Amino acid sequence: DASLARASVLANAGRLPEAYAMAERAMREAGPSADGFCLLGTIRSAGGDRKAADAHYRKALYLDPAHRESLAHLALLLESGGRAEQARVLRTRLRRLEEGGGA
Numbered sequence: 001d002a003s004l005a006r007a008s009v010l011a012n013a014g015r016l017p018e019a020y021a022m023a024e025r026a027m028r029e030a031g032p033s034a035d036g037f038c039l040l041g042t043i044r045s046a047g048g049d050r051k052a053a054d055a056h057y058r059k060a061l062y063l064d065p066a067h068r069e070s071l072a073h074l075a076l077l078l079e080s081g082g083r084a085e086q087a088r089v090l091r092t093r094l095r096r097l098e099e100g101g102g103a
Contacts, residue, residue, distance in 0.1 A: 001030055004039055011039070016047050034064035041073060053077055066097055 003026030010019035020043045027036040041056030054077060060070035071094040079087035 001026055001033070001035070003029070004033075004036055007043075008039055011043050011046065016043050019043050032059070032063060034060040034067040034070060036060075037063065038067060038070045038073065041070065045073065045077060050077060050081060065093075068094060068097060071097070 004023060007019045007023035007026060010016075010022060020040065023036055023039050023043065027033065027040075030036075037056045037060035041053045041060065044050075044056060045053035054074065057070045057074035057077065060067050061074070064070075071090050075087040075090040075094065078084075078090065
């Protein structure tokens with residue numbers, strides 16, 4: 001989606017509040033998506049809001065259990081938060097996907 005792509009560009013430029021608002025607006029207009037929730041999670045993570053980032057990544061994975069980017073980001077977030085076992089489970093899922101298996 002073009003709006004999510006623009007929101008990603010804003011996020012990469014460090015314009016996090018603006019990027020978050022644009023991504024939210026894009027999902028209101030086009031409907032929820034794993035890519036959209038993953039982007040919201042990435043923006044929240046970059047802004048230091050680990051709890052919101054975790055929630056957004058989980059919503060992305062609810063919509064698409066095989067969403068690789070969300071699996072990777074959530075695993076990193078969990079690991080850095082001291083939740084190594086949960087991160088390991090996600091990394092195992094990601095590895096299976098990359099090897100051509102299921103989530």
